[in-house]
Amino acid sequence: MSIANLLDPITADGGQTRFSGLDAWMQGRTLYGGASALIAYTAAVRAFPDLPPLRAAQVAFVAPTGPEAELRREIVRQGRNVAQVRSEIWCEGACTLTAFWLFGTEREANAEHEAAPVSDWPGGPEQAEPAMHGKGPAFIQSNFELRRAQELQGPGEPVVRRWARLAEREGLNPVSELILLGDVLPPGAMRAMKRQGPISSINWSFNLLEPEPQTRDGWWLSENASQHAAHGYSSERLRLWNAEGKQVLDGMQCVAVFG
CATH class of the missing domain: 3.10.129.10 (Hotdog Thioesterase)
Known part of the structure; x- marks a missing residue:
């Protein structure tokens, strides 16, 4: 659908x-x-x-x-x-x-400051390897295409970064696309979990940095990074960049990490 x-x-x-x-x-x-x-x-x-x-x-x-x-x-x-x-x-x-x-x-700018460029730029999505193929929730397999955007696999620094795009984007404006994509990755805390277990998003807040975000061929670089995980919860920073490395969304999320 x-x-x-x-x-x-x-x-x-x-x-x-x-x-x-x-x-x-x-x-x-x-x-x-x-x-x-x-x-x-x-x-x-x-x-x-x-x-x-x-x-x-x-x-x-x-x-x-x-x-x-x-x-x-x-x-x-x-x-x-x-x-x-x-x-x-x-x-x-x-x-x-x-x-x-x-x-x-929009109002006349009294302050201007560009978001910092993405660190460890992975290169564009065109040559990146497919990620999560045949893995993860069924909604990802049906609706999204993900490609690898970091060398790390398995446990390690609690950051998950992937290129992501919708399989079918027709009829969707860029802002709606970002809302749909912004929560697509698992939390960065996944890499710090001692054992596999369920996870659940509790909330999500974000700022749009561009009122009319644009990218190339529907690709957005998505990153979830755990800032602190303890007591069954993880505080996550969620960010999206376009295919040229320009940040378009900055967000935070609380995630429940079950035992």
């Missing part, structure tokens, strides 16, 4: 919505986090089409999301330059995802 077909049932009116054919986007018993975040974002922008560009977001993955959902969204505040919108997914009478989106018009 293409991501465009997944988003088709979302209307400007929100409310009760049924998503069919979710099998290709499921991660265990819930919808993949990037897909559920994109549903919440799409519900917001279809309800309020005159919003300025997206600048930042805070997403909480509260509970499993399934095919029968109620989509709620509201403008919390509309200022002259900035609009703040809340959108939520409810299933069986309980909130399963809540998100806060910050939209802002």
Whole structure:
């Protein structure tokens, strides 16, 4: 099922919505986090089409999301330059995802500072080796193409870096593409785990560095890096660069690491 077909049932009116054919986007018993975040974002922008560009977001993955959902969204505040919108997914009478989106018009720059270039540039994606082929959740095999972007394999520095792109991108704008891709990799803490076990994203917050991000042939360099892991949780920094090495997204995430 293409991501465009997944988003088709979302209307400007929100409310009760049924998503069919979710099998290709499921991660265990819930919808993949990037897909559920994109549903919440799409519900917001279809309800309020005159919003300025997206600048930042805070997403909480509260509970499993399934095919029968109620989509709620509201403008919390509309200022002259900035609009703040809340959108939520409810299933069986309980909130399963809540998100806060910050939209802002462009203003004259009073501060300019480019994000630092990516360290240990792996080279472009075209010649990189395939990664996770036949491995990982089914939604990755069905919807994404991943290629290696670091020499490290197995335990070591708690960083996971891959080239990633959607198998089918038609009908998706670049911002929606980044929301869908931003949570695709396993946490960097995976490399520090003493034994294999389940992991689960709890939240995700990010800033968009470019209002209209662009890349080559759909490829984005994705990195998850554990900043600190203890007590069953990992604090992760999530970043995305385009195929030229320009950073387009900077984010943070809390991940539950089960024993």
